[in-house]
Amino acid sequence: MRLVTEKESKYHNLEQMPVSELLQHINDEDKTVAYAVEKAMPKIEELVNVVADRMKNGGRLFYIGAGTSGRLGVVDASECPPTYGVPFDWVIGIIAGGDGAIRRAVEFAEDDPEQAWIDMQEYDINSKDVVVGIAASGTTPYVIGGLRKANEMGLATGCIVCNSGGPVAAEAQYPVEVVTGPEFVTGSTRMKAGTAQKLVLNMLSTAVMIKLGRVKGNKMVDMQLTNHKLVDRGTRMVMDETGLDEDTAADLLKAYGSVRKAVEQHTRGKQAR
Structure with missing residues (x-):
């Protein structure tokens, strides 16, 4: 499978470019991300609806991922309690390699297809819950294995990926594929792909929390008063x-x-x- 996110950048000799040109080209590429997300909005809507329905009935939302994708899930999960006043175990972000991998890469952690489900067992995961796999490539074994086991156990599953037709999306009942194309620096999916995943996560958690009644009018009326x-x-x-x-x-x-x-x-x- 040839991953679009791994294709060579259309920009060359980056080290010879002046800073102004580097920044302009990065910005030009970033401008395409929101349009790629827009194309996926019907699928994002489906995922929002299933997550909101499950959570209204006592379920929780789990994010699983590795590297940048895993970190983005952890960030989104960690921001839900202070922003919306929800319990810390309503939205849970799990990264391959454990919390230490948030700051420092853990070698080969993403390559174990069994570990994600093992990691989720710490939280007594059950059939009311939803698991969303986040993987720019759409091929991460940690995420594939976690979604596959979640499906076997009767959970709802979704994903946020940046290639189409990959194995992660094939495992997800509610796949969101945002095809962002080659990166400015070849293969550096923390850039456009990461931005796209962040935008989708913003949409997902914000819309779910609104559907759960955690916003009144346009205000975060349940936010924690921590500063x-x-x-x-x-x-x-x-x-x-x-x-x-x-x-x-x-x-x-x-x-x-x-x-x-x-x-x-x-x-x-x-x-x-």
């Missing part, structure tokens, strides 16, 4: 929703710990009067 910036943001949200002055809104937010609870308490108080 002063977020407290200030939350205070402004409470002010916008209630008409309260800043000090009163801040006190209400501090008392109830989230924008949603603060606004609900204020509304109940007004109704009781």
Whole structure:
């Protein structure tokens, strides 16, 4: 199988280019990524719907991947609790080689087709859950094996890949194939392919969380208030929703710990009067 992501770059003699030219060409290639994602939106919609339905019924979302793909899954999973106030075990990112591989590559970790399912056992994975394999090449044995076992055990499966017709997509019930083409630096899939995967992950987790009721209007009303910036943001949200002055809104937010609870308490108080 000839992988499009491994084809030679159309740019040559990169080391001889001035920086301005390097940056322009990288940017030119990056501009094509959103259009590639757009072509895959019907498949992304299918995956969003199945994940939201499973999670409404007590399921969880697992991402599995290796290298850049695995790191992107871990990042997306780790950002869901602070952004949407969900438990840390609702969205789980697993990378081949374990958490140490987030910072430093673990040799040949992606080549074991049995290990992903072993890694998922730590979380008591079950048939309510969804497993999404992330693999730019669409050929990673770690991801193929994990999806195959998940299918055997009755889980829903999806994938985000950047080549068409590969074995990862063949294993996934809900495949998302975003074909981004050759990279600016030949084979460097942390570039366009990684950007495409990040865009799809943004769509997937954001749309799912909205469907789960974790956004009100256009606000992150369940976000965790873990720093002063977020407290200030939350205070402004409470002010916008209630008409309260800043000090009163801040006190209400501090008392109830989230924008949603603060606004609900204020509304109940007004109704009781």
